[in-house]
Amino acid sequence: DTGVSQDPRHKITKRGQNVTFRCDPISEHNRLYWYRQTLGQGPEFLTYFQNEAQLEKSRLLSDRFSAERPKGSFSTLEIQRTEQGDSAMYLCASSVDYYEQYFGPGTRLTVT
């Protein structure tokens, strides 16, 4: 069990650029979640997948954000036309059905 992995760990980008993050869940986990965390706050839910189906999206997920999980394994989160307000830690978690969620180390995004 290698745990949830995320890549990259850090990303610095200029405002207006597109960025893409990857998450590899624990291998037997069918659910994959994306969260955003800003300084001094707990993680906030963005979206989740059960296998390859995206089942729920938060209102935090503006139309500049898109997430995919094409084969029900790894997932990508893309942010288009980044804004300074997008600077945050983006966390991925996985679980078996609705059981405990296990988090990855996160990708810290800084938009300059």
Added chain:
Amino acid sequence: GQQLNQSPQSMFIQEGEDVSMNCTSSSIFNTWLWYKQDPGEGPVLLIALYKAGELTSNGRLTAQFGITRKDSFLNISASIPSDVGIYFCAGQGDRDDKIIFGKGTRLHILP
């Protein structure tokens, strides 16, 4: 919307002391979770609680699911330096509901 209130926001304690922190909600939750987060890392699951009144231990950590289902407590006994970090409570209504996180309790241990 649902909100979790965690207290205290931060704690400064001496090594070896016991620690208590809690989480309250205006809504009922059917699952309570406690996570610890170190700087620059993702949260690590400590304890999961599924039944009102349940008391569960994980080493020096003990957590309880409140009878009203609107609160939960986490105790750490005999604190050690590696306990430093941010502790988050999280609640979940129905099993397929999203998890709501509190703002965290930051634990500092004085030498």
